[in-house]
Amino acid sequence: AQSVTQPDIHITVSEGASLELRCNYSYGATPYLFWYVQSPGQGLQLLLKYFSGDTLVQGIKGFEAEFKRSQSSFNLRKPSVHWSDAAEYFCGVGTGGFKTIFGAGTRLFVKA
Amino acid sequence: GAGVSQSPRYKVAKRGQDVALRCDPISGHVSLFWYQQALGQGPEFLTYFQNEAQLDKSGLPSDRFFAERPEGSVSTLKIQRTQQEDSAVYLCASSRGGQPETQYFGPGTRLLVL
Numbered sequence: 001a002q003s004v005t006q007p008d009i010h011i012t013v014s015e016g017a018s019l020e021l022r023c024n025y026s027y028g029a030t031p032y033l034f035w036y037v038q039s040p041g042q043g044l045q046l047l048l049k050y051f052s053g054d055t056l057v058q059g060i061k062g063f064e065a066e067f068k069r070s071q072s073s074f075n076l077r078k079p080s081v082h083w084s085d086a087a088e089y090f091c092g093v094g095t096g097g098f099k100t101i102f103g104a105g106t107r108l109f110v111k112a
Numbered sequence: 113g114a115g116v117s118q119s120p121r122y123k124v125a126k127r128g129q130d131v132a133l134r135c136d137p138i139s140g141h142v143s144l145f146w147y148q149q150a151l152g153q154g155p156e157f158l159t160y161f162q163n164e165a166q167l168d169k170s171g172l173p174s175d176r177f178f179a180e181r182p183e184g185s186v187s188t189l190k191i192q193r194t195q196q197e198d199s200a201v202y203l204c205a206s207s208r209g210g211q212p213e214t215q216y217f218g219p220g221t222r223l224l225v226l
Contacts, residue, residue, distance in 0.1 A: 004154075036217075043116070043203060043217030044155070090154050098143065098168055100215065102154030 002027045002095050006103035013081050014111050021076040021106050023091030032094030033074040035065055038105075039087045047089075050074065061085070086110045116218035118204050124224045125194045133189045133221045137206030144187050145215060146179055147203040155203050161187060194225045 003026045013019050025031055032051050036044035048059025055067040065076045074091060088107045092100040117136045125131050137144050143162055147155035148171075157171040163184035172179070176195075181187040191198055201220040207213035 034214075041219065043219045044205075045217070046214050049214060092154075098145070098160045098162075099157045099171070100145075101157070102147075104152070104154050 002093060002101050004091055004093050004101050004103035006089075006091055006106050008106045009104070010107040010109065012109040012111060015083050016080050019076075019078045019081045019085070019108070021089050021091075021108070023074045023076065023103060024072050025074065025091075025093045026072065027093055027095065030069075033065075033067060034092040034094065034100065035059065035063070035074070035076045036090045036092060036102075037087050038090060044090060047076070081108075081110055083110045083112065116204055116206055116216055118202075118218040118221050120221060121219065122222050122224075124226065126226055127194060127196060129194050129225075130190065130192045131194055131223065133191075133202050133223070135187045135189070135204030135206075135218060137185065137187070137204070138216055139185075140208070141206035141216075142184075142209045143207040143213065143215075144181055145205040145207075146187070146189050147205065148173075149201040149203055149220070151200070158189070158202075191223075194223075196225050199223055199225045 005024045034049045035047040038044050047063045048057050050057050050067045058064050063078050088105045090105045091103045119134045146158040149155045159179045160168040161181040176192045178190045201222050203220045204218045205215035207215045
């Protein structure tokens, strides 16, 4: 069955430091991959997506992610975190039907 | 409208009551999705519409849950005889057409069943 694992429930980084959020998926075919961000009381906002082509994708707010088929991973990165990046981040896999399966999320805390 | 809107934003229900949650998708969006997000969890798929047709309802947790989109725009998620385990945030999303497509999410309805 398809699944998404975000191993880190929460991560704390200092403002200005680099960030990497991990995402591993289980899916038999080439997946469609997404990263969304959710601020408190808000819906999900798309950061970036991978459908095909270049495995390094750029998104909004300075985020990027790399699809590694051999590792079944789609980790999210940002070179320098801002305090406004504090939020919950969800990795999602589109399964070829119409569903998106989401991980449990990683909550990012940013310290000054 | 500019984005997906949902109403009410908050709903408190007594156990056993029926509730109806509304979603207004982005104008012209063909696809509409409902998700349930329990506290501390990621969204879980409930159901999917393409225009007025409900193509997938495999995620609906019980026959107490019912969704409709009669005119292919606004959708309503109805929960009958609410139970405490139904307490969650219910998210609606819409997209332009078939997959793969970016889904645009509404702010959600937070349902608390007492």
